[in-house]
Amino acid sequence: MKAIHVIAVGALAIVLSYLYVNYGGSQQPIKFPTDGYFGSGKKTPDDTSIKPFKINVPEEVLKDLKERIKRTRIGHKQLEDVPDFTYGMNLKTVMEFKNYWETKYDWRKAEAQLNNFPQYTTQIEGLKIHYIHAKPPANKYKVVIPLLIVHGWPGNVYEFYKIIPYLSDPNKHFDGAQSDMAFEVIAPSIPGYGWSEASHKAGFDQIATARIFKKLMNERLNFKRFLAQGGDWGSLVVSNLGRMYPEYLYGVHLNMAFVTNGKAMLYQILGSFFPTLLFKDKEFYDFSMKKMFFEILKESGYLHIQATKPDTVGIGLNDSPVGLMTYILEKFSTWTNPSFRNLPDGGLEKKFTKDELLTIVTIYWVNGNILSSQRYYREYFSNWEAQEFSKQYIHVPTGLASFPHDLGVRLPREVIQTGMNLTHFTLMKDGGHFAAFEMPKQLATDIIAFSTETVRIV
Ligand SMILES: *[C@@H]1O[C@H](CO)[C@@H](O)[C@H](O)[C@H]1NC(C)=O
Numbered sequence: 542m543k544a545i546h547v548i549a550v551g552a553l554a555i556v557l558s559y560l561y562v563n564y565g566g567s568q569q570p571i572k573f574p575t576d577g578y579f580g581s582g583k584k585t586p587d588d589t590s591i592k593p594f595k596i597n598v599p600e601e602v603l604k605d606l607k608e609r610i611k612r613t614r615i616g617h618k619q620l621e622d623v624p625d626f627t628y629g630m631n632l633k634t635v636m637e638f639k640n641y642w643e644t645k646y647d648w649r650k651a652e653a654q655l656n657n658f659p660q661y662t663t664q665i666e667g668l669k670i671h672y673i674h675a676k677p678p679a680n681k682y683k684v685v686i687p688l689l690i691v692h693g694w695p696g697n698v699y700e701f702y703k704i705i706p707y708l709s710d711p712n713k714h715f716d717g718a719q720s721d722m723a724f725e726v727i728a729p730s731i732p733g734y735g736w737s738e739a740s741h742k743a744g745f746d747q748i749a750t751a752r753i754f755k756k757l758m759n760e761r762l763n764f765k766r767f768l769a770q771g772g773d774w775g776s777l778v779v780s781n782l783g784r785m786y787p788e789y790l791y792g793v794h795l796n797m798a799f800v801t802n803g804k805a806m807l808y809q810i811l812g813s814f815f816p817t818l819l820f821k822d823k824e825f826y827d828f829s830m831k832k833m834f835f836e837i838l839k840e841s842g843y844l845h846i847q848a849t850k851p852d853t854v855g856i857g858l859n860d861s862p863v864g865l866m867t868y869i870l871e872k873f874s875t876w877t878n879p880s881f882r883n884l885p886d887g888g889l890e891k892k893f894t895k896d897e898l899l900t901i902v903t904i905y906w907v908n909g910n911i912l913s914s915q916r917y918y919r920e921y922f923s924n925w926e927a928q929e930f931s932k933q934y935i936h937v938p939t940g941l942a943s944f945p946h947d948l949g950v951r952l953p954r955e956v957i958q959t960g961m962n963l964t965h966f967t968l969m970k971d972g973g974h975f976a977a978f979e980m981p982k983q984l985a986t987d988i989i990a991f992s993t994e995t996v997r998i999v
Contacts, residue, residue, distance in 0.1 A: 580667020693773020733913030855912025
């Protein structure tokens with residue numbers, strides 16, 4: 542061994558020990574604020590009433606949207622030798638979606654679909670909270686489990702419109718199913734997304750969101766215990782619920798796992814050198830942190846700007862429908878499958894319809910809240926406590942449906958186990974980041990399996 546190698550290995554060992562000791566993730570509960578206020582001005586008591594809610598976007602807003610789409614100013618030509626999404630969304634595809642949005646897309650149809658589910662609003666910590674509340678048909682199921690499902694960015698509750706029926710009435714939607722268990726589904730809009738009010742104060746992070754959703758489930762809807770499910774930011778929110786309120790949770794089910802503690806880092810570094818020694822699943826025998834690092838670097842520019850200056854990037858997106866659409870749809874391409882960036886149309890319609898994708902975008906447009914959704918990154922990445930908190934071990938039973946094309950590289954169970962009590966782990970065969978939207982049936986199947994194991998044995 543050359544001296545330089547000895548020094549390198551020694552240095553690595555010191556760095557790893559440092560990470561392990563300092564960022565290992567304490568098993569002691571960290572304190573978190575038990576109350577907050579994010580409304581405008583001075584704190585006033587919440588109006589705790591629950592009000593039925595229907596989406597009804599004013600006609601002027603839709604007319605203005607069409608006019609703005611029509612007047613879109615495009616200042617560039619597609620590079621002649623770039624036929625795909627590798628520079629960002631391909632202009633030809635942008636124009637195709639733009640034209641469809643302007644001439645064929647029917648918001649009222651999407652609105653009716655969403656209004657098929659009962660929706661309500663209530664006020665918590667000064668903010669109007671919007672949520673879907675879908676119950677199983679009366680007396681059809683012996684066991685009804687309250688289930689909170691939480692979306693992420695750049696999505697909203699529309700991502701759930703296909704999965705909710707599988708959960709709230711499985712016997713009707715799964716061929717031949719004869720289950721005696723169904724879910725009472727509560728799907729809130731994160732404040733600053735969809736129809737929930739954006740915070741008026743700085744510091745509205747994923748800990749505050751978890752607390753507000755716990756208040757929704759427990760104080761407004763009177764559930765003593767419930768199950769929580771999420772991907773993307775929703776995954777962090779429901780993971781925080783598991784950390785903060787274990788006594789209220791049967792368990793947590795994720796379709797994306799945040800594992801940022803020191804032990805997980807250590808596993809990933811060592812696992813990149815000795816994967817066959819450390820990882821049981823064959824799929825991870827070529828695990829490489831380097832590959833993961835470069836993939837993240839290539840795709841995370843949006844994250845850095847949203848984590849630092851959301852109010853600068855958000856204003857332009859809120860002023861140009863096609864700008865907003867391009868920013869969001871690029872994510873629905875690459876996050877559904879990273880190889881889609883090499884396709885001329887970004888593979889957007891392989892998994893979703895134009896109508897579905899444009900509904901996600903239109904919800905941001907009509908609520909004018911892309912900027913507040915982007916602030917959610919700043920509130921996490923610029924907040925040391927929020928990041929430390931997400932290293933806390935989750936003790937409640939936790940299930941993960943790991944989709945192969947989710948962001949970055951999928952993590953082996955040994956890495957995930959460092960951060961949570963992983964009692965259920967499924968390596969899904971297909972699917973990406975927007976699992977509920979893309980693979981509703983498969984995700985619902987996994988949530989049902991997890992619930993059967995978790996709630997039934999409690
Ligand atoms: C994981 O969950 C199970 C079931 O609730 C429990 O028995 C076990 O103690 C938990 N493990 C940890 C490490 O918290």
